[in-house]
Amino acid sequence: MSVIIGTLTNVALLMYLSRRLLGVPVGWGRTLVVAALQNMVGWYAAEQVLGTLGVTADTPTLPVLLVVVVLGGCIIAFDLIVLTVLEAIIPTWSVPTLTSVVTGFPSAVRRLRRYVVIWWILLKNGLTAYIGPAPKRDLDSPRVARSLRKALTEAGVTFVKFGQMLSTRADLLPASYVRELSKLHSDVEAEPWKDVSPVLTEALPRPSDEVFKELDETPMAAASVAQIHGATLLDGTPVVVKLQRPQARRQVTADLDILRRLAVRLEKRTRWGRHLGVVALADGFADSLHEELDYTVEVGNMRSVAAASDLLVPTPYPELSSERVIVMQRIAGRPLSSAAEQLAALSDEQRAELADRLLSGVLRQIFVHGVFHADLHPGNVILTDDGDLALLDFGSVGRLDRPTRSALTMLLYAVERQDSIAATDALLDLMDRPSGLDDRELEREVGKLMLRFGDGFAPGGAGTMFAELLNVVVRFGFRVPPQLAGVFRTLGTLDGTLQLIDPDVDLIGIARDRGSELAQSLLGRDAIREQAEHQLATLMPMLSRLPRRLSRITEQLEDGTLSVNIRPLGDASDRSWIARVGSQLNLSLLGCALLFGGLFLLTRAAGPMLLPTVPLWPILGAALLFVAFILAARVLAGVFIADRE
Numbered sequence: 001m002s003v004i005i006g007t008l009t010n011v012a013l014l015m016y017l018s019r020r021l022l023g024v025p026v027g028w029g030r031t032l033v034v035a036a037l038q039n040m041v042g043w044y045a046a047e048q049v050l051g052t053l054g055v056t057a058d059t060p061t062l063p064v065l066l067v068v069v070v071l072g073g074c075i076i077a078f079d080l081i082v083l084t085v086l087e088a089i090i091p092t093w094s095v096p097t098l099t100s101v102v103t104g105f106p107s108a109v110r111r112l113r114r115y116v117v118i119w120w121i122l123l124k125n126g127l128t129a130y131i132g133p134a135p136k137r138d139l140d141s142p143r144v145a146r147s148l149r150k151a152l153t154e155a156g157v158t159f160v161k162f163g164q165m166l167s168t169r170a171d172l173l174p175a176s177y178v179r180e181l182s183k184l185h186s187d188v189e190a191e192p193w194k195d196v197s198p199v200l201t202e203a204l205p206r207p208s209d210e211v212f213k214e215l216d217e218t219p220m221a222a223a224s225v226a227q228i229h230g231a232t233l234l235d236g237t238p239v240v241v242k243l244q245r246p247q248a249r250r251q252v253t254a255d256l257d258i259l260r261r262l263a264v265r266l267e268k269r270t271r272w273g274r275h276l277g278v279v280a281l282a283d284g285f286a287d288s289l290h291e292e293l294d295y296t297v298e299v300g301n302m303r304s305v306a307a308a309s310d311l312l313v314p315t316p317y318p319e320l321s322s323e324r325v326i327v328m329q330r331i332a333g334r335p336l337s338s339a340a341e342q343l344a345a346l347s348d349e350q351r352a353e354l355a356d357r358l359l360s361g362v363l364r365q366i367f368v369h370g371v372f373h374a375d376l377h378p379g380n381v382i383l384t385d386d387g388d389l390a391l392l393d394f395g396s397v398g399r400l401d402r403p404t405r406s407a408l409t410m411l412l413y414a415v416e417r418q419d420s421i422a423a424t425d426a427l428l429d430l431m432d433r434p435s436g437l438d439d440r441e442l443e444r445e446v447g448k449l450m451l452r453f454g455d456g457f458a459p460g461g462a463g464t465m466f467a468e469l470l471n472v473v474v475r476f477g478f479r480v481p482p483q484l485a486g487v488f489r490t491l492g493t494l495d496g497t498l499q500l501i502d503p504d505v506d507l508i509g510i511a512r513d514r515g516s517e518l519a520q521s522l523l524g525r526d527a528i529r530e531q532a533e534h535q536l537a538t539l540m541p542m543l544s545r546l547p548r549r550l551s552r553i554t555e556q557l558e559d560g561t562l563s564v565n566i567r568p569l570g571d572a573s574d575r576s577w578i579a580r581v582g583s584q585l586n587l588s589l590l591g592c593a594l595l596f597g598g599l600f601l602l603t604r605a606a607g608p609m610l611l612p613t614v615p616l617w618p619i620l621g622a623a624l625l626f627v628a629f630i631l632a633a634r635v636l637a638g639v640f641i642a643d644r645e
Contacts, residue, residue, distance in 0.1 A: 070626070125147040126147055149183060158255035160224065161292075165285050167182040193218075211233070212233060214231060224248070225244060242295070243324070295322065311391055314392070333385050354389060358389050366398075370405050373394065374398040375396040376497055378500055398487065415450055420450060431480060449472060470488060595624075
């Protein structure tokens with residue numbers, strides 16, 4: 001029993017000293033293994049060394065104690081060397097802890113099953129050859145884009161929505177991918193009422209029969225995340241109820257975890273993954289999808305768009321809505337995607353007026369209010385029974401700040417006036433200026449683009465124009481912000497919706513005319529006066545203090561007492577970095593000094609004898625080498641930890 005207690009005590013002591021002396025968080029598991037192995041070998045090695053030195057029971061205690069301390073130091077130094085090498089080869093953060101392995105085993109099994117399914121989908125669609133370190137060279141082929149669309153569709157709702165998000169990033173993906181991914185849809189069969197009714201029961205503040213006079217258990221429409229049911233309130237008001245599927249959140253959360261793991265692997269192993277920044281894309285997509293799953297956010301989006309638009313928007317009932325349920329006004333009509341007969345019954349003038357109303361309303365959302373519906377495909381625009389237009393599905397709503405709206409307005413105004421210089425300046429205001437930009441060449445490219453699409457006869461319409469504009473800015477090294485890419489995607493999608501209403505609509509021409517009107521309204525005399533008053537009100541506190549400050553400066557100049565204080569290390573992070581570097585440098589210098597001192601003493605055979613066969617100087621030299629090894633291990637471990645941070 002005493003042997004077991006002694007062994008455990010030695011192991012615990014080695015673990016504690018090793019972690020403390022290294023000064024960095026090394027995993028307990030590897031420290032325990034190294035300390036246990038070293039304890040097993042250390043006893044045998046110590047007995048052999050003491051026997052070789054001639055230590056017996058009659059040897060004085062103090063010299064033996066010094067030798068034992070040096071041997072213990074050598075054992076600890078060896079532990080530190082092993083732990084440092086392990087930390088360099090297999091960092092602690094890359095090895096899961098025992099607790100995480102045990103608690104995460106069920107989810108790991110589920111992920112493994114899902115990985116097998118996803119891998120089979122990729123294999124079946126011929127995509128596995130493009131995710132290795134040496135992918136095939138026909139990555140931009142339309143065939144690969146079609147295969148990717150099919151694979152995302154088979155993989156389920158999360159991957160479908162990820163593909164839909166990628167279809168908005170024409171600045172990152174080739175045109176063939178944008179076209180294919182824009183075709184993605186996630187319509188599925190509705191779930192039985194008995195499965196979705198608990199969601200409604202949990203969300204409502206009181207029983208459903210005290211809220212609804214009638215509730216249709218057969219859904220009006222169904223998608224991968226939610227389904228829509230018709231209902232009537234107790235006062236007779238017709239409404240629709242949007243119910244989130246019971247398993248939607250759990251499925252999306254699990255798939256998002258897998259999607260991010262795949263993104264990390266692709267960014268590490270593939271050149272195209274690093275170029276696209278797939279980890280950042282996956283993180284941004286996860287944030288937006290979590291927001292989309294929270295229906296309280298969608299209710300807020302509906303109210304924001306309603307305030308920013310003269311188009312019809314359903315009125316939500318916030319007191320009856322929750323994170324998984326929305327109760328909203330029912331608008332009688334049909335989506336444009338299935339309203340061909342109703343549109344055909346309208347005159348050409350009525351259809352042109354509807355198209356102009358829709359486009360003008362969206363432009364006002366974007367350029368005046370900065371809150372706009374970002375997914376205006378034909379299924380989200382309703383042709384009402386009285387011949388008006390209404391918007392649906394506010395899970396995807398874009399927002400633009402005032403400077404971005406002003407720059408976009410100036411861009412439209414410059415396009416309307418065929419002014420390539422002003423258009424280039426507007427682009428530079430919208431996006432960060434890339435290094436080495438050739439302004440004159442960019443002006444020429446923008447000018448050619450405006451001339452090409454300015455007459456309204458260029459093939460492809462507005463969708464092609466926006467794609468070409470994105471190609472130009474990407475070719476010149478600009479990084480397109482996601483909110484700006486959302487604007488281009490909205491206008492490009494809107495072009496196809498407008499074509500259903502009026503095939504002869506000229507989106508570019510109307511946008512130019514409306515852009516000119518918006519520019520005049522935003523940059524007219526009243527708008528400039530209002531902006532000037534706002535800026536003056538902002539500057540008033542500073543202007544009121546300016547005379548006093550100027551007086552102090554002139555007085556100090558006259559007296560010769562003016563001084564300037566500079567704090568080059570005012571930032572705490574800068575001070576921390578310098579302190580860390582200085583500490584590493586000091587430890588390195590001290591370790592080198594101790595190393596040379598220890599080597600010098602080890603070579604000294606003469607001097608006082610510690611034991612009959614052991615001189616004192618080599619023992620002291622070994623002690624100095626022990627300290628030098630500790631300092632070296634501490635410096636190296638600190639370097640590895642800093643690199644990971």
